[in-house]
Amino acid sequence: KRRDTMKAKLGMSPIAWWNDDLKELSDDVSLEECLRQSRSAGFTGMEKGRRFPESAAEMLPILKKADVTLCGGWFSGTIVNESVAANKQRIQPMIDLFKQVNAPCIVYGEVGRSIQGDRSKPLAIKPKLASDEMKSYGLRMTEFAEWVESQGMPLVYHHHMAAVVETEPEIDSFMNHSGIS
Numbered sequence: 001k002r003r004d005t006m007k008a009k010l011g012m013s014p015i016a017w018w019n020d021d022l023k024e025l026s027d028d029v030s031l032e033e034c035l036r037q038s039r040s041a042g043f044t045g046m047e048k049g050r051r052f053p054e055s056a057a058e059m060l061p062i063l064k065k066a067d068v069t070l071c072g073g074w075f076s077g078t079i080v081n082e083s084v085a086a087n088k089q090r091i092q093p094m095i096d097l098f099k100q101v102n103a104p105c106i107v108y109g110e111v112g113r114s115i116q117g118d119r120s121k122p123l124a125i126k127p128k129l130a131s132d133e134m135k136s137y138g139l140r141m142t143e144f145a146e147w148v149e150s151q152g153m154p155l156v157y158h159h160h161m162a163a164v165v166e167t168e169p170e171i172d173s174f175m176n177h178s179g180i181s
Contacts, residue, residue: 004152011045011047
């Protein structure tokens with residue numbers, strides 16, 4: 001009996017070409033050049049970055065010409081220090097756009113309280129959440145993730161350097177206090 005095989009698809013982040021936090025880095029690389037180089041390296045998907053258009057009508061022809069798809073994109077969330085409602089309002093246009101271009105997910109990165117991008121602060125002073133704060137954060141993230149997914153868009157969580165969920169113990173605590181799996 002013949003077994004069907006699934007071919008893996010590889011996606012890439014535009015951070016390999018330009019930096020969204022430190023905009024002065026790599027300003028000489030266009031979106032089209034980024035997509036061309038990534039496709040020639042064998043990647044079939046690209047995460048959304050700051051040089052991508054904000055409408056499906058503009059984005060889809062660029063992706064089609066490069067023979068890549070939008071494989072996700074970073075949402076700078078602030079659930080740790082702002083309301084779930086404020087984050088829902090900010091992410092809604094991204095949900096709408098990602099559904100229009102058939103992106104498979106949105107990547108949530110917590111930037112509230114983060115020292116990321118602040119060159120004056122050493123990583124040793126990154127923010128940390130007490131146990132009760134992590135529990136509250138996990139519950140709010142669960143509420144937010146369930147709402148995003150009810151809109152028809154999967155949400156994935158990206159732990160990140162200099163954020164409130166970075167280290168293995170922080171990841172474990174976050175997972176224990178959230179409905180995210």
